[in-house]
Amino acid sequence: MKKYVRVTPEGTRDLLFEECIARRRAESILSNLFLSRGFSEVMTPGIEFFDVFDTVLPAQSMYKMTDAQGRLLVMRPDSTLPIARLTATRLKDAPLPIRLFYTQDVYRFNQAQSGYLDQEFQAGIELIGAASEMADIEVLSLAAKALELFDIGDYRLEIGHVGFFMSLIDELDADDDTRDNIRTFIENKNYAALGGVLDTLPVCKAVDAVRQLPRLFGGDEVLKAAASLCGNEQTRCALKFLDTLYKKLCELGLSQKVMIDLGLVHQHEYYTGVIFRGYIEGGGDSVISGGRYDTLLSRFGCDLPATGFGINMDLLARRMLACGCIESTAPVQVLVHAKPGHEAYALKKADEMASKGVVCEVSVFSSINEARLYAKNRRIPKVLEVGGDIRSQQ
Amino acid sequence: MKPMRIALTKGRLEKDALKLFDSMGMDTSALYDKGRRLILPVGMPDGGQFEAVLAKAADVITYVEHGVCDLGIVGKDIIAEYGGSFYEVLDLGFGKCRFALAAPRGSDFFKGYSTKIVASKYPNVARGYFDRKGMDVGIIKIEGSVELAPLLELSNAIIDIVETGSTLRENGLEVIEDIMPVSARLIVNIACMKLRKKEIEAFVSKMEECL
Numbered sequence: 079m080k081k082y083v084r085v086t087p088e089g090t091r092d093l094l095f096e097e098c099i100a101r102r103r104a105e106s107i108l109s110n111l112f113l114s115r116g117f118s119e120v121m122t123p124g125i126e127f128f129d130v131f132d133t134v135l136p137a138q139s140m141y142k143m144t145d146a147q148g149r150l151l152v153m154r155p156d157s158t159l160p161i162a163r164l165t166a167t168r169l170k171d172a173p174l175p176i177r178l179f180y181t182q183d184v185y186r187f188n189q190a191q192s193g194y195l196d197q198e199f200q201a202g203i204e205l206i207g208a209a210s211e212m213a214d215i216e217v218l219s220l221a222a223k224a225l226e227l228f229d230i231g232d233y234r235l236e237i238g239h240v241g242f243f244m245s246l247i248d249e250l251d252a253d254d255d256t257r258d259n260i261r262t263f264i265e266n267k268n269y270a271a272l273g274g275v276l277d278t279l280p281v282c283k284a285v286d287a288v289r290q291l292p293r294l295f296g297g298d299e300v301l302k303a304a305a306s307l308c309g310n311e312q313t314r315c316a317l318k319f320l321d322t323l324y325k326k327l328c329e330l331g332l333s334q335k336v337m338i339d340l341g342l343v344h345q346h347e348y349y350t351g352v353i354f355r356g357y358i359e360g361g362g363d364s365v366i367s368g369g370r371y372d373t374l375l376s377r378f379g380c381d382l383p384a385t386g387f388g389i390n391m392d393l394l395a396r397r398m399l400a401c402g403c404i405e406s407t408a409p410v411q412v413l414v415h416a417k418p419g420h421e422a423y424a425l426k427k428a429d430e431m432a433s434k435g436v437v438c439e440v441s442v443f444s445s446i447n448e449a450r451l452y453a454k455n456r457r458i459p460k461v462l463e464v465g466g467d468i469r470s471q472q
Numbered sequence: 473m474k475p476m477r478i479a480l481t482k483g484r485l486e487k488d489a490l491k492l493f494d495s496m497g498m499d500t501s502a503l504y505d506k507g508r509r510l511i512l513p514v515g516m517p518d519g520g521q522f523e524a525v526l527a528k529a530a531d532v533i534t535y536v537e538h539g540v541c542d543l544g545i546v547g548k549d550i551i552a553e554y555g556g557s558f559y560e561v562l563d564l565g566f567g568k569c570r571f572a573l574a575a576p577r578g579s580d581f582f583k584g585y586s587t588k589i590v591a592s593k594y595p596n597v598a599r600g601y602f603d604r605k606g607m608d609v610g611i612i613k614i615e616g617s618v619e620l621a622p623l624l625e626l627s628n629a630i631i632d633i634v635e636t637g638s639t640l641r642e643n644g645l646e647v648i649e650d651i652m653p654v655s656a657r658l659i660v661n662i663a664c665m666k667l668r669k670k671e672i673e674a675f676v677s678k679m680e681e682c683l
Contacts, residue, residue: 193538234666267559267665270657292559296669337666357663362539363557364662 089188089196100395100404101199105181107227108201108389112179115220117203120178122160125151130159134348134377139186141196153185158348158371158386161204166380174207174382181391195392202368202388206375209383211319214352214370215326217385221356221366222332224389230397231359235327235335235366236295238342239320240349242304243291245312249284260288265343267292283308295339298324304340323352348374354387358397365393408437412460415441415449420465427464438462476522476664476671478514479532479541481550485656486526488566489545495682530554533659542664542672548654549633553594559665561676562658565683571597571651574640575629576622581648591621592631601631601651619643 086092093101109119128150131140141153154160157180169176181201188194203220205213218237225233243264247257256275263272269292276285287308294300301321305314320338327336342353349369356366368387375382398404412431416424424440431438439458441449446463453461480489493500499515503524506512512524525541529550536544537556544558547567551560571594575581581588589610592598602609614621614630619639621627633654634640637647658679665672 193534232667236666266557267561267660269561270563271560295666337669339666357666359663359667360539361663362537362661 087196088190089194091195096399096404096406097395099407100398101391103398103404104228104391104394105199105201108224108391109179109181111220111224111227112201112203115177115216117177117179120161120164120180121182122154122157122164122180124154124183126154126160126163128152130163131155134159134374141185141187154182155184155186157182157184157200157202157388158204158374162206162375162380162384163378165204165206165382166375166378170380175213176206177203178206179203199391199395200388201391202386204384204386206384206386207382208385209372211322213385214323217368217387218323218327218352218354219330219332221354221368221387221389222327222330222335225356225358225366228358228394228398228403230394230401230403233335233359233365234337234357235332235354236337236339236342236357237320237323237352237354238339239316239352240343240369241351242313242316242320242340243343245310245316246284246287246291246308249282249310250288251280251282261343264288264291264341267341269293292341294341295337297333298338300338300340319352351385356387356389358393360397360400361393365390410437410439410456410458412436412438412462413441413449413453413456413458414438414462414464415443415446417463417465424464427462473668475520476543476668476675477511477525477541478522479525479527479535479544479546481529481532481544481546481656482526483529485529485545485547485567488564488656492564492566492679492682496678533558536659536661539661539663542661542668543675544659545656546659548652548657549594549597551657551659552597552600552652552654554596558662559660560657561660562680562683564656564658564679567654567656569633569635569654571601571631571654572634572647573601573629573631573649573651574634574645574647577644577646579628581629588629589627590629590631591618591627593618594631594633597651598631619645 128140128142131152135155140155143151145151161178161180165176179202184198184200185196188196203217205217218235222235247260250257252260259275260272263275272292273289276289279285290307294304298321301317305317324336324338342355348371350372351370353369355364358365366387366389370385372383375384414424414428428438428440443449443452450461480486490500490503493514497517502512503514506526510526514522514524516522525535527535529546532544532546533550533554533556535541536558545564549571587608587610589612590598591612591614593614595611595613598611612621612627618630618632621630622645623643629648631651634647640646658676660672
């Protein structure tokens with residue numbers, strides 16, 4: 079036998095029974111939510127040209143292969159970029175805004191044996207061609223709504239702003255490498271290392287503000303604290319914008335769920351405005367990730383503002399199973415066994431019962447005794463023997 | 473809500489971590505008398521409780537990253553080698569040592585054209601260090617006493633954590649360059665930091681006061 083015949087590749091797994099139900103349930107909850115709010119579904123190919131993602135996503139994280147002409151392809155590592163591509167081409171004349179949603183797998187290399195899957199089932203929305211505040215609020219409220227619908231315990235949605243961080247860091251008298259380090263330290267809330275780097279920079283107001291950044295998360299008190307720390311035009315704008323968003327989300331009754339994190343720095347560099355992440359109990363890492371990306375579509379020759387988010391449905395499905403929200407597959411109620419020569423009639427009988435909502439299975443055994451034994455082992459309560467006179471058997 | 477869970481690195485950092493808990497007024501009796509148990513209750517001064525888990529250093533990161541432990545105490549050496557996504561919120565100041573490049577005394581590591589071989593328990597740290605230097609070297613991963621590799625002429629140098637340098641001296645090696653300081657850190661799972669902000673912040677600031 080070949081060596082890899084009986085295993086699946088690193089970072090992948092089979093889904094069985096309840097796991098499939100949970101995944102389908104997650105998909106239907108989210109699809110219904112998005113459809114009910116006027117989003118239309120799109121599906122993009124499982125393989126795309128490498129160029130679609132090049133320089134936006136790290137090349138080493140993508141599954142690569144070549145087509146028959148030797149051109150570099152990748153297994154879809156993200157859905158936002160392919161949707162930007164299709165919007166810029168297939169939908170370039172569509173009336174704005176364009177509301178799209180997707181539920182599909184993405185593939186990324188993770189470190190081997192790290193416990194993370196390389197294939198992730200994601201759902202998400204993209205609201206394209208709308209730069210207004212209302213567009214950001216709608217997307218954020220849908221993210222909260224999505225987590226609420228799952229009813230799997232407490233959740234948090236945290237919002238930040240790329241502009242706030244960018245303009246602060248622009249004020250620092252530091253080279254690009256130092257800025258990269260600072261960004262990483264803020265993202266990891268590494269107070270100690272951040273302090274170390276900032277101590278080497280010339281003292282200014284921005285240095286003090288950046289020092290505080292990892293601690294600036296919580297309710298709207300964060301915005302006040304931040305306002306007193308720094309005061310250029312861009313940071314004021316970003317803070318004011320976050321304040322508005324926060325207030326609107328509170329009006330929606332989300333004050334206990336929404337947090338502001340000014341130290342939120344996204345790994346995707348395509349974000350340009352408000353960014354956010356969602357967390358659920360028992361989640362470990364974020365389950366939702368999204369934000370505004372106003373310059374990404376210009377990469378595909380179409381200059382449109384956009385905002386959206388993606389949800390990790392595998393994580394949601396796993397939590398639904400852990401919380402006992404998923405019942406097992408509907409049990410078989412009747413085993414239909416045909417007497418010799420009455421096979422077609424047995425199948426018709428099975429159809430008839432199935433159409434009435436009775437889950438039934440057709441016996442493939444040659445004798446009624448075998449059928450009964452099987453029914454007993456599988457805990458099927460009723461065996462129906464079909465043909466001639468019809469008898470039912472407990 | 474289930475009690476907070478903190479993963480502690482077994483061995484070198486364990487004693488200092490316990491001392492820190494004691495100075496925070498925690499009831500650590502179960503940790504001192506742990507027997508073969510792996511999950512141990514720790515009492516908080518306010519009457520609350522959390523759980524401590526004793527794990528190998530690299531596993532502390534894994535448990536915290538996946539959120540099965542909310543907090544962890546682990547050395548910066550392990551963080552530098554394994555990385556991961558979590559918040560690194562406190563430098564605890566104990567378990568101090570440093571990463572260093574060391575070679576046999578009197579040898580000039582940076583001289584000559586041939587590709588040098590470096591042995592290390594920390595191949596990622598070693599790779600990162602030479603990448604920053606723009607130097608192409610061969611790296612060999614060694615699990616045990618790395619000092620042996622240059623003595624057996626498997627490698628030209630080693631990259632390892634150095635506390636006093638006495639092991640190096642006794643084996644005829646000397647530090648060529650210090651790479652980075654190392655000490656114990658408090659790390660926090662990202663989702664837990666958001667979902668249990670108050671509890672975690674209270675714990676972290678209490679710990680900070682007692683350093």
